[in-house]
Amino acid sequence: MSDAKTDRPLLEIKNLEKRFDLDQGFLETLKFKQGKIVRESRSVHAVNNISLEARKGEALCVVGESGCGKSTVARLVAGLLTPSAGEIHYGGQRIDNLSRSGMQPLRKKIQMIFQNPYASLNPRMTIRQALEEPVRHHYPNASAAEVRDKVTEVMLSVGVDPSWAKRYPHEFSGGQRQRIAIARALTVDPEFIIADEPISALDVSIQAQVLNLMLEAKESRGLTYLFITHDLSVVEHFGTRVAVLYLGSVCEVADTATLFSNPKHPYTRALLSAVPQLKDDRPNHIRLKGEIPTPINLPKGCPFQSRCAFADARCKSEKPKAIHQPDGSMVACHAVEEDRLDAVAAG
Amino acid sequence: MSLLSVRDLTVKFAMRDQTVTALNGISFDLAKGERLGIVGESGAGKSITGFSLMNLLSRPGYIDTGKILFEGEDVVQMNDKRLRNLRGNRMAMIFQDPMVTLNPVLTIGQQMIETLMAHRKLSHEEARQIAIVKLREVYIPSPEERLEQYPHELSGGMRQRIIIAIALLLDPQLIIADEPTTALDVTIQADIMELMLELCQSNQVGLILITHDLGVVSQMTERTLVMYAGRIIEAGRTREIINDPQHPYTQGLINALPQQTVPGQRLKQIPGNMPGLASIPEGCAFNPRCKYATDLCRSRIPEIVHYGEVEVACHEVQRLNSDEDRQEARA
Numbered sequence A: 001m002s003d004a005k006t007d008r009p010l011l012e013i014k015n016l017e018k019r020f021d022l023d024q025g026f027l028e029t030l031k032f033k034q035g036k037i038v039r040e041s042r043s044v045h046a047v048n049n050i051s052l053e054a055r056k057g058e059a060l061c062v063v064g065e066s067g068c069g070k071s072t073v074a075r076l077v078a079g080l081l082t083p084s085a086g087e088i089h090y091g092g093q094r095i096d097n098l099s100r101s102g103m104q105p106l107r108k109k110i111q112m113i114f115q116n117p118y119a120s121l122n123p124r125m126t127i128r129q130a131l132e133e134p135v136r137h138h139y140p141n142a143s144a145a146e147v148r149d150k151v152t153e154v155m156l157s158v159g160v161d162p163s164w165a166k167r168y169p170h171e172f173s174g175g176q177r178q179r180i181a182i183a184r185a186l187t188v189d190p191e192f193i194i195a196d197e198p199i200s201a202l203d204v205s206i207q208a209q210v211l212n213l214m215l216e217a218k219e220s221r222g223l224t225y226l227f228i229t230h231d232l233s234v235v236e237h238f239g240t241r242v243a244v245l246y247l248g249s250v251c252e253v254a255d256t257a258t259l260f261s262n263p264k265h266p267y268t269r270a271l272l273s274a275v276p277q278l279k280d281d282r283p284n285h286i287r288l289k290g291e292i293p294t295p296i297n298l299p300k301g302c303p304f305q306s307r308c309a310f311a312d313a314r315c316k317s318e319k320p321k322a323i324h325q326p327d328g329s330m331v332a333c334h335a336v337e338e339d340r341l342d343a344v345a346a347g
Numbered sequence B: 001m002s003l004l005s006v007r008d009l010t011v012k013f014a015m016r017d018q019t020v021t022a023l024n025g026i027s028f029d030l031a032k033g034e035r036l037g038i039v040g041e042s043g044a045g046k047s048i049t050g051f052s053l054m055n056l057l058s059r060p061g062y063i064d065t066g067k068i069l070f071e072g073e074d075v076v077q078m079n080d081k082r083l084r085n086l087r088g089n090r091m092a093m094i095f096q097d098p099m100v101t102l103n104p105v106l107t108i109g110q111q112m113i114e115t116l117m118a119h120r121k122l123s124h125e126e127a128r129q130i131a132i133v134k135l136r137e138v139y140i141p142s143p144e145e146r147l148e149q150y151p152h153e154l155s156g157g158m159r160q161r162i163i164i165a166i167a168l169l170l171d172p173q174l175i176i177a178d179e180p181t182t183a184l185d186v187t188i189q190a191d192i193m194e195l196m197l198e199l200c201q202s203n204q205v206g207l208i209l210i211t212h213d214l215g216v217v218s219q220m221t222e223r224t225l226v227m228y229a230g231r232i233i234e235a236g237r238t239r240e241i242i243n244d245p246q247h248p249y250t251q252g253l254i255n256a257l258p259q260q261t262v263p264g265q266r267l268k269q270i271p272g273n274m275p276g277l278a279s280i281p282e283g284c285a286f287n288p289r290c291k292y293a294t295d296l297c298r299s300r301i302p303e304i305v306h307y308g309e310v311e312v313a314c315h316e317v318q319r320l321n322s323d324e325d326r327q328e329a330r331a
Helices: A002-008 A071-078 A100-110 A127-138 A144-157 A174-186 A205-222 A230-237 A256-261 A264-276 A313-317 A341-344 B046-053 B080-086 B106-121 B126-135 B156-168 B186-203 B214-220 B238-243 B250-254 B295-299 B317-322 B324-330
Strands: A012-023 A030-033 A038-039 A043-054 A060-065 A085-090 A110-113 A190-197 A223-227 A241-246 A249-255 B004-014 B019-030 B035-039 B059-071 B091-095 B174-178 B206-211 B222-230 B229-235 B306-307 B310-312
Touching: A002 A241, A012 A071, A043 A060, A043 A071, A043 A223, A043 A241, A043 A249, A060 A071, A060 A230, A071 A110, A071 A190, A071 A223, A085 A110, A100 A110, A100 A264, A110 A174, A127 A144, A127 A174, A127 B214, A144 A174, A174 A205, A190 A205, A205 A230, A205 B250, A223 A230, A230 A256, A230 B019, A241 A264, A249 A256, A249 A264, A249 B206, A264 B186, B004 B046, B019 B046, B019 B059, B019 B229, B035 B214, B046 B059, B046 B174, B046 B206, B106 B126, B106 B156, B126 B156, B174 B186, B186 B206, B186 B214, B222 B238, B222 B250, B229 B238, B229 B250
Parallel strands: A060 A223, A060 A241, A110 A190, A190 A223, B035 B206, B035 B222, B091 B174, B174 B206
Antiparallel strands: A012 A043, A012 A085, A030 A038, A241 A249, B004 B019, B004 B059, B222 B229, B229 B310, B306 B310
């Protein structure tokens, strides 16, 4: 690990932005205002100026509530969406502007696991077909026997009996389907796995099984993960670094242990306090006022200011930059920078 | 007298080629104003229990045997008129997805006023005033304006608050909440939980909270039932069950949570899956997944008995407790 740290990170995201246009086409952009026809197009600001890095062997978790842009980040990195601005580098190579054929070798290295194993497996393909397809695609020269062996080996490693290969996805339970989806990602020996809420649709006892499987794969194959989730207890267990997103912007990035023992951003603190605790009788839940504003018209200044108890005039006008903290975390908050947080809490 | 008393409730589903048992002899009581949690994984029968309490099961499901005494009257035997008087009026239900519960083509006001006028002899204006008061109780800002809005104009958290307001409209004795916060974000979930707790306590309303989330149960309820494959396998005070579970399944469920393991270590998983209703194993339904299972477990269904502070359905609970690793784990 120590020598890897001096190297460049495996994945670098620099000033990434993604906007989705709401008004597409010329006619939709025409609006009638104050007696005049004007052209105006609105867009959803899903991701705003996000910079993140993941080093080899890390599990970078991206957490946040619905609408914070975490899935958009995953899709941008996987190359399923094209960024509006910013750069994504993988292994030193810029990947966000590659052509389809240029992306081809990377698709083998970067694989994705989706939330819903009921939707991510083709219902008309047997498990064997579903698992063999990526191998055939990425290793066109492999013989049928080699493909078969590869698939059998991966099935065994995720705990799916190879004799089930002739079955169709509907014959499996949710947990088994997610194992199959993980197997499909692993058949081409990837280096980097993007997992978008991979266990949210599963029962508690099955979540543990799948999470263990992903941890095993991480150790035995030296995988690096970009793990998207809303579940903080999973983050604490699985992640090595965490990025907290709010309304398309990064609030705080820190090592998992640092973030959970010493959260700094007011939103991170509120988020952590809201998790229902098993054994605490009296939770001291920090109540947030209001709700997440719409990402169509982003508030000026800090995205969190409308719900933040520490917001002042500066927060309303100036968007905070991510600033390095002494313990290695990065926090984008004026109140943290000015050291007002704990002063207010104490007074 | 308890508010609700369920005795030997058995629910079956008549499928084309066979009849499966979804609930198998469930019995429990709920005192006035008490908050009870029902936990279990998908397929355990917790939602079916909720539906049965209001006699809402529709074909192919039916209540085969058993009694559901609500304020002394058997819900199973009620005719349609009595049931209409019961549902929404004395017992109300909150579901997971507010968008399914709310009618998308009616305004919030229409839906609330309709409910009130169907059950009480009220003028439209009186009903409207009650609706405003109830919306204010669930901390909805500017309730007069909300009454004119349609469900799609509101956020998820706001919709769930409105569902709670509708459930409380007629001051019911009991609210059955089926995964009320599962679809919500954690910060909103915490708000809604706080609100429900506050309303239940201040109005002395009984609550049956159906959820898979042990953290939610731990913070919201006084007593808990743990269900597995259509039976109650453990019941008792929530604190006891969370801190010192007796049934191997409950133990497994709690130990499987990520917060119970050192970060980065292997989670303590329960092997296998919950059995389907058509293939519930003989004996104790949990035996194929249980590391303590014996021949007795594989042949005879355990009865639910008092053990220490809780009730538990497990043949091996005594041995389990004298088990050395468990003693060590506790120490």
